[in-house]
Amino acid sequence: MKKPESYLKSPDLLPISQEGRKITTLGFSFMWVGMVVVLATFAIGGAGVMSLPLPLVVFATIIGSVAIGLFISLIADIGIEHGLSFPVYMRAPFGTIGTHIPSIVRGVAASMWFGINTYFGATAMNGILNMLWGFDNWLVCFFIFAFVQLLNTALGIKAVERFADMAAPTIILISIWMYLELSGTAAAEGRNVWTWAENPVTGGAAFTAFLVVIFSNMGFWATLSADIPSISRFIKAPKFERNWFKRNKGAIVGSLIALPLTQTFMIVIGAVAYIAVQNYDPVLALQETATGLVLGILLLMIVLAQWSTNISANIVPAATIFSNVGGPKFPFWAGVFAAGVVGTVVQPWSLFGIIIPVLLIVGGILSAIVGILFADYYLLRKRRVNVYDLYKPDGQFKYAGGVNVAGFISWIIGAVVSYFFPNYSFLIGFVLGAACYYLLCKYWYFQKYLQAEIEDPSDEKFLGITVGRDWNLEDEQQQVELKNVK
Numbered sequence: 194m195k196k197p198e199s200y201l202k203s204p205d206l207l208p209i210s211q212e213g214r215k216i217t218t219l220g221f222s223f224m225w226v227g228m229v230v231v232l233a234t235f236a237i238g239g240a241g242v243m244s245l246p247l248p249l250v251v252f253a254t255i256i257g258s259v260a261i262g263l264f265i266s267l268i269a270d271i272g273i274e275h276g277l278s279f280p281v282y283m284r285a286p287f288g289t290i291g292t293h294i295p296s297i298v299r300g301v302a303a304s305m306w307f308g309i310n311t312y313f314g315a316t317a318m319n320g321i322l323n324m325l326w327g328f329d330n331w332l333v334c335f336f337i338f339a340f341v342q343l344l345n346t347a348l349g350i351k352a353v354e355r356f357a358d359m360a361a362p363t364i365i366l367i368s369i370w371m372y373l374e375l376s377g378t379a380a381a382e383g384r385n386v387w388t389w390a391e392n393p394v395t396g397g398a399a400f401t402a403f404l405v406v407i408f409s410n411m412g413f414w415a416t417l418s419a420d421i422p423s424i425s426r427f428i429k430a431p432k433f434e435r436n437w438f439k440r441n442k443g444a445i446v447g448s449l450i451a452l453p454l455t456q457t458f459m460i461v462i463g464a465v466a467y468i469a470v471q472n473y474d475p476v477l478a479l480q481e482t483a484t485g486l487v488l489g490i491l492l493l494m495i496v497l498a499q500w501s502t503n504i505s506a507n508i509v510p511a512a513t514i515f516s517n518v519g520g521p522k523f524p525f526w527a528g529v530f531a532a533g534v535v536g537t538v539v540q541p542w543s544l545f546g547i548i549i550p551v552l553l554i555v556g557g558i559l560s561a562i563v564g565i566l567f568a569d570y571y572l573l574r575k576r577r578v579n580v581y582d583l584y585k586p587d588g589q590f591k592y593a594g595g596v597n598v599a600g601f602i603s604w605i606i607g608a609v610v611s612y613f614f615p616n617y618s619f620l621i622g623f624v625l626g627a628a629c630y631y632l633l634c635k636y637w638y639f640q641k642y643l644q645a646e647i648e649d650p651s652d653e654k655f656l657g658i659t660v661g662r663d664w665n666l667e668d669e670q671q672q673v674e675l676k677n678v679k
Contacts, residue, residue: 200586201284201289201583201584201585201586202584202666203516203517203519203523203524204524205513205516205524205525205528206278206280206281206513206516206517207584207666208275208276208277208426208580208657208663208664208665208666209272209276209426209427210276210663210664210665211429211430211432211658211663212663213276213427214276214426214427214428214429214430215427215429216424216427216428216429216443217428217429217443218428218429218442218443218446218447219358220358221424221428221443221444221446221447221451222361222446222447222450222451223358223360223361223362223451224353224361224424224447224501224505225447225448225451225452225455226360226361226364226365226451226455226501227360227361227364227497227498227500227501227502227505228417228501228502228505228506229452229455229456229459229502230364230368230455230459230494230495230498230499230501230502231306231309231310231313231498231499231502233309233413234413234456234459234460234463235459235460235462235463235466235473235474236463236473236474237254237406237409237410237413237460237463238250238254238459238460238461238462238463238464238465238466238467238473239463239464239466239467239472239473240405240406240409240473241253241254241402241406241460241464242389242390242391242464242467242468243390243391243392243467244390244391244392244393244394244398244399244402245390245393245394245399245402245403245406246387246388246389246390246393247386247387247388247389247461247464247465247468248387249399249403249406250406250460250461250464251457251460251461252403253403253404253406253407253410254406254407254410254453254456254457254460255453255457256407257406257407257408257409257410257411258410258414258452258453258456258457259449259453260407260411261410261411261413261414261415261418261452261619262448262449262452262453263448263449264418264563264567264623265414265417265418265421265444265448265452266441266444266445266448266449267567267571268418268419268421268422268563268566268567268570269421269422269424269425269428269441269444269448270425270437270440270441270444270570270576271422271425271566271570272421272422272423272424272425272426272427272428273425273426273428273430273440273441273443273444273658274440274576274656274657274658274659275426275578275580275657275658275664276426276657276658276663276664277422277426277578277580277583277664278420278422278423278426278513278517279296279299279419279420279421279422279423279510279513279514280292280293280296280420280423280513280514280517280518281517281583281584282422282566282570282578282583283295283296283566284583284590285569285570285574285578285583285590285597286565286566286569286597286599286600286630287596287597287600287601287604288590288591288592288593288594288595288596288597288600289583289585289586289588289590289591289595290594290595290596291592291595291596291597291600291601292517293517293518294601295562295604296514296517296518297514297518298558298559299416299419299420299510299511299514299559299562300510300511300514300515300518300532300535301511301535302416302555302559303416303420303506303507303508303510303511303514303532304507304511304531304532304533304535304536304539305535305536305539305541306416306503306506306507306536307339307342307503307507307508307511307532307533307536308535308536308537308539308540308541309536309541310499310502310503310507311335311338311339311342311499311503311536311541312331312335312541312542313495313499314338314495314496314498314499314500315331315332315334315335315337315338315339316331316334317492317493317495317496317499318334318337318338318492318496319331319334320488320492321489321492321493321496322334324485324488324489325489335537336537338496338499338500339533339536339537340533341500342500342503342504342508342533343508343529343530343532343533345500345504346503346504346508346509346512346529347525347526347529347530353504353505353509356500356501356504360497360498360500360501361501363494363497364494364497364498364501367490367491367493367494368458368459368462368494370487370490370491371462371491371494372458372461372462372465374487374491375462375465375466375468375469375478376465376469378469378470378478379465379468379469382469384468384469386464386465386468386469389468391467401616404616404617405616408616408617408618408619408620410456410460411560411619411620412555412560412618412619414452415555415559415560415563415619415622416506416510416555416559417506417510418559418560418563419559419562419563419566420510420513420514421444423509423510423513423514424505424509424510425443425444428443428444429443430442430443430658431658432658432661433659433660433661434658434659435659440658440659466478507532507536508529508532508533511528511531511532511535512525512526512528512529512531512532513525513528514528515527515528515531515532516528519531558608558611558612558622559622560607560611560618560619560620560621560622560623560626561603561604561606561607561608561611561622561623561625561626562604562626563622563623563626564603564607564622564623564624564625564626564627564628564630565600565603565604565607565626565627565630567623567627568626568627568628568630568631568634569600569630569634572627572631573631573634573635573639573644573647574644574646574647574655575646575650576656576659577646577650577651577652577654577655577656578646578655578657579644579645579646579655580655580657580664581664581666582645584666589642589643589644589645592638592642593642597638597642598638599630599633599634599637599638600630602629602633603625603626603629603630603633604626606625606626606629607621607622607623607624607625607626607629608622608626610622610625611625
């Protein structure tokens with residue numbers, strides 16, 4: 194006879210043990226190199242140099258990338274400390290049933306990005322095939338490219354890391370080549386890439402434009418900063434390490450070094466592409482300026498980059514979320530292909546024109562969730578989690594019918610207010626989400642629904658890898674059975 198709580202215990206959503214963590218520090222850094230090379234990154238660079246010189250765009254990008262890298266590193270500790278994925282931990286601030294609503298929002302957003310990046314990569318693939326054999330059908334390329342990426346991800350996280358290890362060095366080398374090609378074109382047009390701006394602004398307008406670049410970069414990665422635990426739970430980390438920085442070294446090196454460096458360089462490429470031919474899309478820009486082998490190699494980089502981005506930043510999070518919603522009968526690989534279907538149905542080829550506004554709005558909506566996660570994990574539970582109850586339908590996270598009302602109130606307030614201030618959406622969403630959640634839970638909701646790890650903040654009971662624990666749900670079941678026997 195099946196246990197009543199089995200629907201919360203999908204095998205792909207159980208805590209990852211230290212033995213199951215396969216991603217190295219270098220591997221996670223290489224994953225970032227691939228993840229950053231997407232059309233939206235280039236678009237931020239192109240939009241930036243419409244009103245600011247490139248040095249200011251670079252400076253703003255570094256600020257935004259380091260800031261969002263810090264948020265990502267903070268939330269990544271949920272996966273590193275406890276081996277938990279995003280939708281499973283979301284049962285704490287939103288409830289065992291309530292987790293599905295914000296999780297699906299993120300899952301659909303990730304699937305849309307999968308579709309957009311697949312289309313971007315498919316146009317590059319089509320360019321290569323057209324150059325080599327005269328084949329010209331981007332839609333066929335789209336479906337082939339989508340299937341190959343989905344299959345790669347369905348094979349598991351190690352296959353994802355192996356691809357990143359192969360693709361990252363190639364992407365770095367070709368990116369340098371791409372920059373040189375586009376800079377040469379700009380110089381031939383008499384434009385200095387480091388001083389040119391299409392419609393330069395000064396004073397308050399320049400400051401506003403500067404902030405837009407900062408928050409565009411932050412909003413772009415707000416999606417991943419929310420569900421980074423779905424990836425970070427696979428990052429290798431030492432047991433019995435109480436120093437937060439040492440324990441999270443793998444996530445920190447990737448998010449605070451690899452992300453800002455790669456993001457800044459790709460912003461530069463998007464800016465230089467716009468300066469050269471008034472189009473931030475390097476695929477189109479290079480087709481105007483390069484030919485033959487040079488063009489083929491540059492387009493190949495775009496294909497590899499979209500592949501690497503999608504499997505890490507979009508398909509893994511979306512598949513984990515859809516698997517959580519579907520339960521044990523909907524495994525991870527089924528979630529992978531569900532993400533592919535959603536990413537295709539939205540017709541991503543029609544979304545390019547609204548990419549920056551969408552980034553800012555989605556960034557605000559999801560940044561409120563990041564704020565809620567931060568307040569719940571660090572400020573209220575102080576990194577201690579009653580993991581066993583996350584998998585029980587009648588445990589402490591059941592709340593009112595499976596819903597944490599305080600989480601939803603905080604999310605709505607943070608998301609709605611940030612919508613009206615799109616240029617600052619991430620900061621407003623994060624601060625309001627965190628503040629509202631902390632106050633509502635501390636002085637109302639957790640007075641009504643007591644949380645074991647808050648009432649008894651025991652390291653031995655509620656910390657994970659810091660005290661050398663791998664959360665094993667079978668161990669907890671055995672303890673219950675022994676008590677019943679006694």
